[in-house]
Amino acid sequence: MKSHVNYYLSNLGKDIPASIVVFLVALPLCLGIALASGAPLFSGVIAGIIGGTIVAWGSGSHLSVSGPAAGLTVIVFDAIATLGDFKAFLLSLVIAGVLQMTLGFLKAGLIGAFFPASVIKGMLAAIGMILIIKQTPHATGFDASFVGDESYMQESAHSSFTELLQSLHGMIHGVSPGATVVSIVALVVLVLWETNLLRRLKLVRLVPGPLIVVVWGVGFSLWAKNFAPELAISERHMVSLPELGSISNFVAQLRMPDFSYIGNAKIYSIAATLAIIASLETLLSIEAVDKLDPHKRISPTNRELKAQGFANMLSGLVGGLPITAVIVRSAANINSGGQTRMSCFFHGIFLAISVLFFAKYLNMIPLACLAAILLQTGYKLAKPSMIREFYNKGWNQFLPFAITVVAILFTDLLEGIVIGMVVGIIFVLRANFHEAMTLTQHGSHYLLRLHKDVSFLNKALLRKHLSGIPEDSTLLIDGNKALFIDQDILETIADFLLAAPDDNINVEIQGFSVENVVPTGH
Template structure:
């Protein structure tokens, strides 16, 4: 069995190693940006990314999901550090949150992930794609007001995503525009069949070539055309660390003396719940875009995230989740197994130990170009057309989820989308549970599968539509469950039917056919809903 798994991973190395490099390039500035926005040391974001790649990748059951610091937790982390008084006290909360996630995994809480409607998950993916496009355009033109990885519509300074976009177009850096436009062109060219079929070029990921282009451009322009060079503030900013010893010196440990502080546990529970929800959402979304259509075990994912947060908190990292932006970049770069995620973690580790000075030459415009293309693939116009073609029950929750996420944040937007999706589920079941077919003065009222008290109003409306001298068959042969309220409504109708000279025939309502009164006139065949019933109708008085 072990050899089989090894062969499986080795067979996909050609795809996974290049994909891991791309995910590393995307994750690096995101880890730093989220740490900066969280009010934590920059190195904390890197630690989280390393643990997510090196540890969680193998503990998880997902082949494509990538874990790391999440933008959705920045406000919680910022407020928690302020409330607890120190980063070390906050780390204790992260460790406890990891333990709680492990418990949730063993309690099979991952089943919650199965209850997210497909339209809502696709809406979340499209919203993330649009956010990437809107948020990365400023970075692509050289206006870096927001931190990398910021997904919020409203900003602390009172600006919004669209106002930031407007400002960025007034502060364009020619060098950044040239780098990002050419980088996008390179990646599009690399996706053509001509390049994919080439034995050498097919092994090199397009995004890596785009990054090398950006570094080369900036080095050349700084020397020969300074007016077109990219300013220092628009390059990657990694903290300088000297070797392995310098790496370990960056670790920060939890303050275990705070174990009796109730605020520590309040923060831990908050992180555990929100991180678990974001993880389950991202996992569902990653399964949707998996070209091999694999389904990851949700309970195992909660355990993996719990282990990751235990380790991350213990050595000075931020809380982590499965992150859809990095997972999407992984899929779009051609990743096929968890080796890609592991590769990105190893590269993060090696980069901060040995090559920070070279990574700090990378323009943010290159990385913005990678994310712009990822965003477009998540929110393709084709997806909107497909959802529209499926009808209101799919397009409405899809669009509402997108708008709600863009206007608020990921979790609030998903909650709004879930409410709308639930409405359509109830509405569909509501109408599908009871059907009424009429032919002349003959009626077939059929109960399907589960008929609950929610269907009582619809049942009454159907029964009220039966005219005098009618003949009604109430067929429950397809029903698996009938609520007591429904039965009472039917029996009340049967009791009052003789007042309007209505004949009622009950089929399988209590397990056996029954008629309320003997018909007295000639038999007439009634064909309703594809089945034949021999019925008899009393002549009108």
């Protein structure tokens, strides 16, 4: 126990600055997702606090950050509209949490391990690209959606990627000079802060670039308001928080579920939908975070489902939104130098403290600062070098990666992942189809070698190889390396053995037998 305490304490120097960055990024997103979901504004903050403080310790992941899920906004919006009561929706969320915990105890977390790396990296790249598209309006002070998380939000859930690009085109005519200056300087600072030249300085290593960006943005905003009104950033382009001022006001914001809806069948269908989709998003995010983790730690997925389920049950009981592990905030945590679960925990604590006592000061932060931080995060997720890496790996890796990216951009996260998975499975089957057996020739001698598992899917390929053996030849069928040979394959070989003497083909078999196999038609 003492070693664990020492481990967390030794990393506080990196975890606390990272937690501040994640907190600054998560705060407006919690509010924005609540708005996009048609839920009370404070429900997003509650979900963020629970995701930070509860899931951080219940989860086995060191770097994942949990909070209100942008990918569920449309589902939540439709659920509230269907039930006609936010408190009824909270009951669905409580039941969804119980279902998630049940999935964890049933060890359903293994599902995440079956997603190919090309699909996961494609998801990361797509999220990065959408982040860049969605944050550019905030970076320039254009009047776009307040929500700027991982896309698939209110406007992008019902519109095409083309319309998003059209909104960027329209943005050119409505930029705010002040916000643009803030974001450009912020991006320059973020880039320079990671150069080897500046990283040699101890101060630069101790203070994360995003914190400098926030200080710069607040300072510029105050200066412009007093000395350069034409560059002043308007209130609608600043962080906007309700000022509570006391714990009693905080408690007054909490809402209980309405248990009188317990007999409504729609409650359970919505709960099942929330549980399944939230679990899938969490497992995909955890898988992606593990790939981004510089220490390459592996998160226990079943424990993650239990922690997320408990958090969602609690969130439903006190008036919060659905919670999942969130890749964008997790990536911001990693990019800011987070090392342990303490960074996620403190971000939750900071969320609670900020909305209680410091809303007035947080409202001085321009959204352009947060946009710049997320633009850099988006670029890191969708680096051109990643695209080149998968292209160099060959079409079996590149096409599932590219198709996942395009599918997510033009649909949403879950649909895009499903499309990517289908394509990935097709390529896996295709690769296994061609690698299951090989035919080589040396004069009139042929060697048909069976590799690993040879299933019924390879029957057509086997027939093609056998039909290509000419008359007066010798064929050796080597099955020594085959771990499994399907009955259909054995029957096809048995059929060929019966017909081979007619063409004067001498066949020898090694590593398996067809003596007890009844040929097709016999």
